[in-house]
Amino acid sequence: MEERSKIYIFIDEDIQPIAELVAPVNFELDTTKLIDGKHILKIVSKDPTGKEGVRLVPFEVRNGPAIAIEGIKENAVVDGVIPIMVNAYGKGDQKNFMIVGSETPQSIPFWIFILLILFVAWAAYYHFTSSAVQLYTK
Template sequence: MVVDRIEVYLDGGENPVAVLREPPYTLKLDTRKLPDGEHVLRVQTYYRGGGLEIKEIPFTVNNYPDVLVLGLDEKGEVSGTLELRLAVGEPELPIEPVRISGWAYAVALVVILGGIWGYFALSPATQKIITEVAPPPAQEGKREAAAPAKGVDEALLKKGEQIFQQNCAACHQANGQGLPGAFPPLAGNPHLKDANHILNVLKNGLQGPLTVNGQTYNGQMPSFSQLSPEEMKAVATYIRNSWGNNFGPVE
């Protein structure tokens, strides 16, 4: 599903504090302008073609002023006249870093890195680990290189991939893994075995609880009735035969 806009509300307000329309969706929230205490941030995501997801995030603001003394190190040895600066409630004020000798830093770094290298280089389990993890993972967003099921048209697969990237990847992700708790995965999804079910969802949308591999999702998928029958067939073919799926052609 493609995001149309994201509206952000604060503490049950009727007017959004921000409306985000283009990625990356970022928001700067200055907590110094909020009273200390409990607050709630509500994020409403609207999807093209219909669909709404609401998420509320409670948080606590604590901007009690803190006193910072600059010019005097704790337990430091001093003499003569000192010029100190006292800062109260200035979060942007840079704090001087603790000065460490360059030689000491270099020696400590060599010791740490040498210890890590020695552990892995001399450990008898290293070769076993390398053997187990050596095969590289499939490139994210690409269909696995396994041969397609018999009767699947490669040209139709390629067309379906383009349609998927334009309309579906924002929610179900380019690697077909979805988003936990929000959008179900397509990789390893047993519901894809029924081609008619996929075409019906593309045409009419889907709303209500749906369980995939033991996890229940309760969202709303909009209709993609703007796609032609051939385009629906292409994207259905693509998701049924990608990321390890091997359900064959769509008749």
């Protein structure tokens, strides 16, 4: 019988593996048992001769409610009073999506107002110039 490599799966700096498996293998990582934030999946394999291989896979867990912030950016330099809007909403689970609260209202960007002003100015210009042309043709 052919010996196969063993695989040990660790999360972060845990010394106890979450799984000891024989290669090749498929497994499911249950992230609901992990806190939100950055983690490292460490996979150690040992072949039948005793040689080891290590693979580190950084990942981020975000099972908790999503948090949206408007009014301040990360690492921003600010002063004075800053209006900030915060919205937090749950995503439900993989079977049910929670629609209530999942949309974050946002303010209208200033460039929309500039485009609106330019359009109104162009429309007024067009109206007055086309009226002047009609007066001269009559």
